[in-house]
Amino acid sequence: MKGWQQFWRQLSLFGLLALALTGCGKDELSTLKPSGPVAAMQYDLMKLSSAIMIGVFIVVMLIFTYVLIRYRKRPGQQGIPKQVEGNHALEILWTVIPFLLLIVMAVPTVTTGFELHKSYSKEEALQVKVTAHQFWWEFEYPDLGVSTAQDLVIPVGKKVQFTVTSADVMHAFWIPALGGKIDTNPGQENKIWLQADKTGTFYGKCAELCGASHALMDFKVEVMDQAAFDSWTNGMKGIQSAEPAVATSASAAQGQEIFNKSCLGCHAVAGKGGKMGPNLTNFADRERVAGILAHTPENVAEWLKDPQKVKPGNNMPNLNLDDTQVKALVDYLQTLSVK
Amino acid sequence: MSAHASHAPKRSGLWDWLTTVDHKKIAILYLIAGGIFFLAGGFEALLIRLQLMYPESSVVGAKTFNELITMHGTTMIFLAAMPIIFALMNAVVPLQIGARDVAFPFVNSLGFWLFFFGGVLLNTSWFLGGAPDAGWTSYTTLALNQFSGHGVDFYVLGLQIAGLGTLIGGINFLVTIINMRAPGMTFMRMPMFTWASFVTSGLILFAFPAITVGLVLLMFDRLFGGNFFNPDAGGNVVIWEHIFWIFGHPEVYILILPAFGVISEVISTFARKRLFGYSSMVFATALIGFLGFMVWAHHMFTTGLGAIANTLFGLATMLIAVPTGIKIFNWLLTMWGGQIRFTTANLWAVGFIPTFTIGGMTGVMLAIPPADYQYHDSYFVVAHFHYVIVGGLVFGLFSGLYYWWPKMFGKLLNETLGKWNFWTFFIGFHLTFFPQHFLGLMGMPRRVFTYLKDQNLDLGNFISTIGAFGMTIGTILFVVNIFVTAASSKRAPADPWDGRSLEWAIPSPPPEYNFAQTPLVRGLDAFWIEKVAGNKGMTPAEPLGDIHMPSPSFLPFLMSVGLFIAGYGFMYHNYVVVVIGLLVTFACMFTRSVKDDPGYHIHEDEIEEKGVKA
Ligand code: HEM
Ligand SMILES: [Cu+2]
Numbered sequence: 001m002k003g004w005q006q007f008w009r010q011l012s013l014f015g016l017l018a019l020a021l022t023g024c025g026k027d028e029l030s031t032l033k034p035s036g037p038v039a040a041m042q043y044d045l046m047k048l049s050s051a052i053m054i055g056v057f058i059v060v061m062l063i064f065t066y067v068l069i070r071y072r073k074r075p076g077q078q079g080i081p082k083q084v085e086g087n088h089a090l091e092i093l094w095t096v097i098p099f100l101l102l103i104v105m106a107v108p109t110v111t112t113g114f115e116l117h118k119s120y121s122k123e124e125a126l127q128v129k130v131t132a133h134q135f136w137w138e139f140e141y142p143d144l145g146v147s148t149a150q151d152l153v154i155p156v157g158k159k160v161q162f163t164v165t166s167a168d169v170m171h172a173f174w175i176p177a178l179g180g181k182i183d184t185n186p187g188q189e190n191k192i193w194l195q196a197d198k199t200g201t202f203y204g205k206c207a208e209l210c211g212a213s214h215a216l217m218d219f220k221v222e223v224m225d226q227a228a229f230d231s232w233t234n235g236m237k238g239i240q241s242a243e244p245a246v247a248t249s250a251s252a253a254q255g256q257e258i259f260n261k262s263c264l265g266c267h268a269v270a271g272k273g274g275k276m277g278p279n280l281t282n283f284a285d286r287e288r289v290a291g292i293l294a295h296t297p298e299n300v301a302e303w304l305k306d307p308q309k310v311k312p313g314n315n316m317p318n319l320n321l322d323d324t325q326v327k328a329l330v331d332y333l334q335t336l337s338v339k
Numbered sequence: 340m341s342a343h344a345s346h347a348p349k350r351s352g353l354w355d356w357l358t359t360v361d362h363k364k365i366a367i368l369y370l371i372a373g374g375i376f377f378l379a380g381g382f383e384a385l386l387i388r389l390q391l392m393y394p395e396s397s398v399v400g401a402k403t404f405n406e407l408i409t410m411h412g413t414t415m416i417f418l419a420a421m422p423i424i425f426a427l428m429n430a431v432v433p434l435q436i437g438a439r440d441v442a443f444p445f446v447n448s449l450g451f452w453l454f455f456f457g458g459v460l461l462n463t464s465w466f467l468g469g470a471p472d473a474g475w476t477s478y479t480t481l482a483l484n485q486f487s488g489h490g491v492d493f494y495v496l497g498l499q500i501a502g503l504g505t506l507i508g509g510i511n512f513l514v515t516i517i518n519m520r521a522p523g524m525t526f527m528r529m530p531m532f533t534w535a536s537f538v539t540s541g542l543i544l545f546a547f548p549a550i551t552v553g554l555v556l557l558m559f560d561r562l563f564g565g566n567f568f569n570p571d572a573g574g575n576v577v578i579w580e581h582i583f584w585i586f587g588h589p590e591v592y593i594l595i596l597p598a599f600g601v602i603s604e605v606i607s608t609f610a611r612k613r614l615f616g617y618s619s620m621v622f623a624t625a626l627i628g629f630l631g632f633m634v635w636a637h638h639m640f641t642t643g644l645g646a647i648a649n650t651l652f653g654l655a656t657m658l659i660a661v662p663t664g665i666k667i668f669n670w671l672l673t674m675w676g677g678q679i680r681f682t683t684a685n686l687w688a689v690g691f692i693p694t695f696t697i698g699g700m701t702g703v704m705l706a707i708p709p710a711d712y713q714y715h716d717s718y719f720v721v722a723h724f725h726y727v728i729v730g731g732l733v734f735g736l737f738s739g740l741y742y743w744w745p746k747m748f749g750k751l752l753n754e755t756l757g758k759w760n761f762w763t764f765f766i767g768f769h770l771t772f773f774p775q776h777f778l779g780l781m782g783m784p785r786r787v788f789t790y791l792k793d794q795n796l797d798l799g800n801f802i803s804t805i806g807a808f809g810m811t812i813g814t815i816l817f818v819v820n821i822f823v824t825a826a827s828s829k830r831a832p833a834d835p836w837d838g839r840s841l842e843w844a845i846p847s848p849p850p851e852y853n854f855a856q857t858p859l860v861r862g863l864d865a866f867w868i869e870k871v872a873g874n875k876g877m878t879p880a881e882p883l884g885d886i887h888m889p890s891p892s893f894l895p896f897l898m899s900v901g902l903f904i905a906g907y908g909f910m911y912h913n914y915v916v917v918v919i920g921l922l923v924t925f926a927c928m929f930t931r932s933v934k935d936d937p938g939y940h941i942h943e944d945e946i947e948e949k950g951v952k953a
Contacts, residue, residue, distance in 0.1 A: 026795040029782035031713045045710040046780075053700035056664075060696050063671045068689065071610070073678040080871070081677045086616035086669075094668040095661060102657045105707060110650055112709040117646035134486075169481040170576060172641060172716060176782040180712020183641050185577060186480055187570025190643035203794070207641075207716040207784040209474045210481060212401040215787035292791060312401040 029203045031176045036195045038179030041112050048108065052101050116180075119191050125159035128152070132164070132171035132184040134210060135217040135314050136278050136291060146236040149278030151286050152204065153222045154196060155229040161193045172207035175221055181207045196223040201287055212313030220287040235338030239270045239281055248335060255332025262319055263329075269336060277316060284337040300330045350891055358891040360444035361851060365451050366429035366747060370740075372455050373422030379462065380414035381814055383407045385807055388771070392804040394792045404788035405472035406490065410462075412475030413494065416590065417501055418458040420732055424597045425450075425508055427739050428536045430747045432512060434842035434849060435533045437521025437858045437865075437877075442514040444889040445931070450508035452899035457501025460906050464493035474786060476587070477557065479568035479579045484561055489910070495558045496906040500899070502547050502554070509543030512536055521841070522880040523860030527621070530840040530864075531614060532739075534621055535600025538628040542589045542596075545632065550586035553579065562909060577642055584635035592631035594728060596624060598735025599666060602688045605738050606670050608836050609685035610677030613864055616669040623662035630659045640708045641715045649708040656706035663699050667692065682836070683757030687738035690765050694734060698726030701776065716786075719779025725772045737761070737817070744824070745831030749848040752824050760816040767809020774799040839867035844877045852886045855946045886941045898927040 025032045034040040122143050129140040130152075140147040154160050164173050166184040174181035175194065182192040196202065206217035224232065259269070266276035273279075286295055290310055293299040302309075304326050307316040321329070350358060359365065387407050390398040399407065433441055441447050464470045471490035473482040482491050516537045520529070529537075557579070559565030566572035568579050607614045614620060636644060636652040644652075670692060679685070701723040705711050714720055737760075744752045778799040783790060790796045834843040844866045845854060858877035862868050869877055905920025907913075 025777075025781040026793075029794055031780050031782060039713075042709050042713050045707050046704065046713065049704045049707055049710065050700075053703060057693075057696055057700060060667060060671070061693060063668075063675075064692060067671055067674045068679065071674055071677050071679050073680050077678055081610070081612050083613045084615060084672075084676065085613070086619065087672070090668075090672065091616050091619050091665065094664060098661045098664045102660065102703075105703070106654055106657065109653055109707045109709065113650045113653070114646050116709050116712070117649075169486050170478055174716075174784070176713065180709065181641050181715060182712070183643060185570075185643065187574075187576065188643070203782065205782065205784050209405070209478070209786040211486060212405060212472075212788075214405075215401070215784075215789050218791075 026203075027177070028201060029176055033177060034179075035198045035200075035202065036178045037197065038116060038194050039177060041115065042180055045108060045112060049105055052105060056098075056101070116193075118193065120159055120161045120193055122161075125161040125193060126154065128154070128160055128162050130162050130164040130173055130184065132166040132168075132173065132206065132210075132217075133315075134168050135206070135213040135311055137173075137204070137206075137217075137219045138167075138275075138278065141233075144233050144237070146233055147279055148236070148282060149280075150288070150291050151220045151222055151282075153224065153229065153232055155226045156196055156199050156223050158226070159193055159195050161191065163189050163191055165189050169210050170208050171210045171217065173204070174207040175202055175204040177202045178221065183208060196221070199223045199225060213311040216290070216292050216311050218288070218291040220291070222287065232338065236282065239338055249331060251328045252331040252335055255328035255330070258321075258325055258329055259332055266316070280333070280336055282336060282338045284334050285339050297330050297334065300333060301326050304329055355891070357896050358448075358893045360448045360889050360891055360895075362429045362433055362441045362444065362447055363747070363849065365447055366426045368451050368455075369422045369426035369429060370747075372451075372458070373419050373426060376414050376418035376458055376462075377423070378814070378818075380411050380419050381811065383411040383414065385811055387411060388804040388807040390788060391790070391800050393801070394790050394794075394797050396789065399788075401788045402469075402472060405474075405786070406465075406470040408786055409471045409474050409477075409490075409494070410465075413461065413471070413498070414458075415728075416475065416594070417498060417505075418454075418461070420594050420728070420736075421505055422454055423736050423740075424539070424594065424732075425454075425505075427532075427597065427601070427736070427743065428512060428539075430743055431739075431842060432533050432536050433515065433519065434746070434845070434853060435530045435840050436516060436519060436524050437841050437854060437860060438515065438519035439853050439857070439886065440519070440889065441511055442518055443511050445892060445895065446507050446511050448892070449895035449898060450504040450511065452895045453504030453507070453902070454501045455504075456899040456903040457497045457499070457504065460500060460903055461493050461497030464490050464497075467493075476583055477579075478583075479557070479560070479574075479576050480570065482557065482561075482579075483569060491557075492561060492910045495554050495561060496909060499551060499554050499558070500902050500906060502551055503902075504899075505543060506547040506551070509540040509547070512540040513544060516540070521854075521857050521860050524865070527618065528860060528863045528865070530600075531603035531617070531620060531624075532597070532600035534624055535596040535603075538624050539593050539596045542593045542628055542631060546586045546589035546593065549582055550590075553582035553586065556582070558909070562912070577639075580639050580642060581635070584638045585632075588635040588638065589631045591724075591727065592627060594732045595735075596628065598691070598732045598739075599624065601735045601739035601742070602670060602691055603673075604840070605684050605688040605742050607673050607864075608742075608838055609680045609682060609688070610674045611837065612673055612677040613839070613867075614669070615672040615675070616665070617863060619665055620669055623665045626662045627659060630655065630662075634659070637706060637708075637711075640711045653706050653708040653711075657703055660699060660703050667696060667699075682741070683752070683754055683761055684738050684741035684836075686758065686761045687734050687741065690761065691731065691734040691738065694726060694730030694765075694768070698723060698730055701726065714779060716784055717779035718775045718783045718785055721785050722772045722775035722779060725768075725775075729768055729772070737764075742836070743842075745835050745847045746842055747848060748824075749831055750824050750827065750829065751831045751835055753820050753827075756816055756820040756823060760813050760820060762813075763809050763816060764813025767806045767811070767813055770806025770809060771803050772806070774802045778803070834866075837870075839864040841865050841877070844869075850946075852888065852941055852946070855886075856883055857881050883943055883946065885943055886946065887938055888941055889938045890936050892931075892936075894927045894931050898924050901925075901927065 027033050034043045127143050131138040138149050139152050164182055164184045166186045171184045172181045173184055178196055179194045182190050200223055202221040204219040204221055264273040266274045268279045269281055289295055289299045289303055306318055390404055469488050469490045471494035473487045473491055481487055556567045560567050566574045568574045568576055570576055603614055634652055634656045637656045640649050705714055741752055741757055783796050831847045833846045856879035859880040901920045901923030905917045908916030908920055
C-alpha cells in the first residue's frame with residue numbers, strides 16, 4: 001500500500017532527525033550532557049525509562065504492523081470474521097507485564113527522589129540564596145557576606161545548597177546541564193542542591209512563564225576551582241567593605257558621576273545603592289549583558305539607550321541619555337571588576 | 340395528554356437554529372462553533388510557530404506572543420476540543436442508546452449557548468485592549484492585576500460562563516445515559532463511545548466546580564481587591580496551582596476518554612469484529628477516570644511539595660499506564676483476525692495508535708519526579724501534551740467526524756480529500772512535535788517568545804515550524820472537504836459502513852424523533868446482532884404511537900446573552916450593566932419556571948414509515 005511506504009519513509013526520517021538533534025545539544029545547556037551528579041542521576045533515570053518505553057513501543061509496533069498487513073481486507077474476501085469476545089490469559093498478561101516494568105522504574109524513582117531532596121548544612125555545602133526578579137536573578141552568599149546578580153559563581157566539585165524565592169511573580173530556577181529545576185514562589189522558600197563537576201560556564205534559565213521577557217531571563221553559572229573562587233570572594237568582600245573606587249579615566253569619572261546621580265537609586269555598587277535592580281559591583285566580569293547579549297561596549301551602550309528594546313517589559317526605565325553620557329557610563333561600568 | 344399542542348411549531352432558517360432543542364441540531368451548532376474556534380486557535384499556533392521559526396526573530400512582539408500562547412491553549416482546550424466532543428456526544432449518544440432525545444433538551448441548548456457566549460466574550464479581548472497573557476494556566480501572581488493586563492479579566496469571566504455550559508452539558512449526559520436507555524440496553528451492552536461519554540460526563544461533574552471556584556476567587560482578587568493569591572497580603576500562590584490542576588488534570592481525561600471511545604467504535608467497525616475484551620475496556624475506562632482525579636500534583640513536581648508528596652503522586656501517575664496499555668493491546672487484538680478496511684475514518688484511528696502510544700510513553704517518563712525536574716516546563720512537555728491532545732484527541736475527533744458525518748448530515752465526506760487530509764496532517768504533526776522532545780531535553784523552556792542563536796536550538800525549531808505548515812494544509816483540506824461534500828448531491832445510506840451499533844439502524848440523517856419505535860436491544864453491538872440473524876432492522880420494543888417532543892425555545896439564547904452582558908459589566912466595574920444583564924437572565928429563568936410548556940406531539944400518521952419497521 002502506498003500509505004505504508006510513506007509511513008516507513010517517515011519513520012526513518014525520524015530516526016535521522018533524532019540522531020541529528022541529539023548530536024548537537026550544547027554542552028553548557030543540554031540535559032543530555034550532564035556535568036554534575038544531580039544532572040547525572042536524572043539522566044540515568046531518563047535513560048532507564050526511555051529504554052523501557054522504547055521497548056514497549058517496539059512490541060506495540062511489531063503487533064501493529066503485523067496486524068495491519070496480515071488482516072487488511074482483500075478483494076473478494078468472503079464471510080464474517082470470527083467474533084472474539086476476549087482472552088483472559090492475554091488480558092492478564094498485558095496487565096501484569098506493565099506492572100512489572102513500572103516496578104523496575106519505581107525503585108530508582110523513590111531512591112533518587114529522596115536523594116535529590118536532601119538538604120545540606122553550611123558545613124556540608126556552600127549556601128546560596130536565590131531571588132528571582134522580573135527578569136533578572138539575584139544571588140546572595142549569606143555565609144560569605146557577598147552578593148551578585150546574573151552571574152552565579154560557584155566552586156567546582158562542591159555541593160551547593162540553594163534556597164530560592166521570588167520578589168514578584170513565580171519563576172523557576174533551572175541549570176539544565178547541572179540538574180533539574182525548582183520553582184521560585186513569592187512568599188515562600190524552596191530548596192535544591194546542585195554540584196558542578198567541571199569548571200566552565202553553564203547556562204541557566206527561567207522556566208516558568210513570568211511576563212513579557214520570560215524568554216530572556218537567562219543567567220550564567222561560572223564554575224571555578226576552589227582557589228579562584230576564594231580569590232573571587234575576597235575580591236567581592238574587599239570592594240564591598242571599601243568606599244567605591246575612584247574612576248581612572250576622565251570619561252569614566254564623568255560616568256561615575258552620572259551613575260551616582262541616576263543609577264544608584266536602583267543598582268548597588270560596592271555595597272552602596274539600591275536593590276531594585278541587579279548589583280553591579282562586578283559588572284565588568286560578567287559573561288553577558290542583561291543575561292543575554294555578548295559583553296561588548298556596544299551592547300552595554302545599546303542596553304543603556306533603550307532597555308525596553310532589549311528586554312520588553314523589564315523594570316528599568318529609559319533614562320534618555322545622550323551619546324556622550326552613554327559613552328561615559330560604558331567606560332565607568334568597564335572598571336567595575338573584582339578579578 | 341389531551342392538553343398538549345399537536346403541531347410541531349413551524350420555525351425556519353436562523354430562527355430555527357437559535358431556538359432549537361433538538362440534540363442533533365445542537366450537535367451541529369457545537370461542531371460549527373467549535374470548528375471556528377479550532378481555526379482561530381490553529382491560526383494562533385501558526386503565528387507562534389512562525390515567530391519561533393528562526394532564532395531572535397520578531398514576527399510578533401514579546402507581549403503579543405504571550406497573548407497568543409495563552410489564547411491558543413485556552414481556545415484549543417475550552418473552545419475547540421470540548422465543544423467538538425460535545426458535538427459528537429450530542430450527535431451520537433442518544434442514538435447509540437436507542438433514545439428519542441436527551442434527558443433535558445432545554446438544558447442542552449442552554450449549555451451550548453453559555454459555551455458560545457463565554458467563548459465570544461473571551462475572544463473579544465483581542466479588540467478591547469489585549470488578550471490574556473498569563474498562560475492558559477493563569478498562575479498567580481503573574482495573573483494578578485499588578486503583573487498582567489485587563490486580558491486576564493476576560494479569561495476569568497469568559498471561562499466562568501463557558502464552564503457553566505460545560506457543567507450542565509455533562510450533567511445532562513449523565514442523566515441521559517442513566518435514564519434513557521432503550522429496553523435491553525444494559526450498562527454492559529452500551530457501545531464504548533457511550534461508556535466513554537458517560538465517564539467523561541462524570542469527570543465534568545466533579546472537575547468543573549473546582550475551576551469555577553478557582554475562577555471566582557481569582558475574580559475577587561482581580562476585580563474586588565481580594566487577597567487569596569497575593570503573597571504580600573498573606574495570600575498563597577500554590578493554592579491556585581492546586582485548584583487549577585484539581586480541575587486541569589481530570590480535564591485532560593475528559594478530553595481523551597471520548598477519543599478512546601471513538602477509536603473503539605471505528606476500529607471494531609472497520610475490522611468487522613466485536614471489540615476485543617469489552618469488559619476490560621469498560622473497566623479500564625472507569626479506572627482511568629478515577630485515577631485521573633488522584634494525580635493532579637504531577638503538574639507541580641517542581642513547586643516544592645517535598646519528596647514524599649512527589650514520589651506518591653509520581654507512582655500513582657505511572658499506574659495510569661496499566662489501563663491505558665490494556666486499551667492499546669485490546670485495539671490491536673480487535674483488528675487481529677479481522678478484515679480491515681482503510682477508510683479515512685479508520686486511517687485516523689489506526690494513525691492514533693502509534694501516536695498516542697508515544698504520548699503515553701512520554702507520560703510515564705514525566706511521572707518520574709526526579710526526571711521531571713528536567714522535563715517540566717520545557718519543550719519536552721509541549722511535545723508530550725500535543726502527542727496526547729492532538730495525536731490522541733484531535734486524531735480521534737477527525738476519525739469520529741469522518742465516521743459519523745453521514746449520520747449527522749446525510750452525506751459521506753469525500754474519501755480522496757479525506758486521505759490527503761489525513762496524510763498531510765499526520766506527517767505535519769510528527770514533524771512539528773517530534774523534534775520538540777529534543778528541544779526540551781536540549782534546554783529550551785516552554786512559552787519562550789524567542790531563543791538565542793548560540794544554543795543549538797535552531798534546527799529543531801525550524802523543522803517544527805515546517806511541520807506546522809503541513810498541519811495547516813491538512814486542516815484546510817478538511818474545510819475544503821466539508822464544502823465539496825455539502826455541494827455534492829449524493830445521499831448517504833442509513834448504514835454506509837456496515838455498522839454495529841444502533842445509530843446505523845435509522846436513516847441518515849435521522850428524523851427529529853430518532854426512533855419511530857424504541858428498539859429492543861439483545862446484546863452488545865445490537866444492530867450487528869440483528870443483521871447477522873438475518874433481520875432487516877431492530878425489533879421494536881413498543882407499538883407505533885404518537886411521539887412527544889419538547890418545544891423549541893429562545894430562552895437559552897437570551898439567558899446566555901444576559902450573562903454575557905453582565906460579564907462586561909463586571910469587567911468594567913459598571914454595575915448598571917451588571918444588573919441589566921443579570922435581570923435578563925433571571926427574567927428568562929422566571930419565565931421558564933412559571934410558563935407551562937408541555938411540548939407537542941408528532942402523530943402516528945406523520946411518522947415516516949422508512950424508520951424502523953415492526
Ligand atoms: C496546529 C496545530 C498546533 C500547533 C502548531 C501548536 C503549537 C503550540 C505551541 C508552539 C505552543 C506554545 C508552547 C509554549 O511555548 O509553551 C502551544 C501551546 C499549547 N497548545 Fe498547541 N499547537 C497546536 C494544536 C493544539 C491543539 C489542537 C490543542 C488542544 C486541543 C493544543 C493545546 C495547547 C495547549 C493547552 C498549550 C499550552 C498553552 C500555554 O502554555 O499556556 N494545541 N501549542
Ligand atoms: Cu522568570
